[in-house]
Amino acid sequence: MDLDPMSVLFLLFGLAAVAVVVGFIVIALIQVLREPLLPPALRMCWVIVLIALPILGTLVWFVFGQSINERILSAI
Structure with a gap:
């Protein structure tokens, strides 16, 4: 089976993204x-x-995580 260079490139970019x-x-x-x-x-x-929710949860953690935690901890 012979893969063309574009398929290999897409495969490598996909693996890197994952x-x-x-x-x-x-x-x-x-x-x-x-x-x-x-x-x-x-x-x-x-x-x-x-x-x-791995992707959405990670985005929420990195963007809002610290401020959400501080708000919750200040209410306790």
Whole structure:
């Protein structure tokens, strides 16, 4: 089976994109698990969100995570 160069290029870009997305998800999970001020219940909620909605949850964590956590912790 002979692959043309364009197919190989698309395959490599696709694999690179998947690797980047998986890397961001893993980084977000590690940050959530290492966040020292998060109560266990909130930490578990973040983990569930990151696992159930990996791409959307990761974006929410990186964009809004710190401000959401600060707001919740100030209300406690």
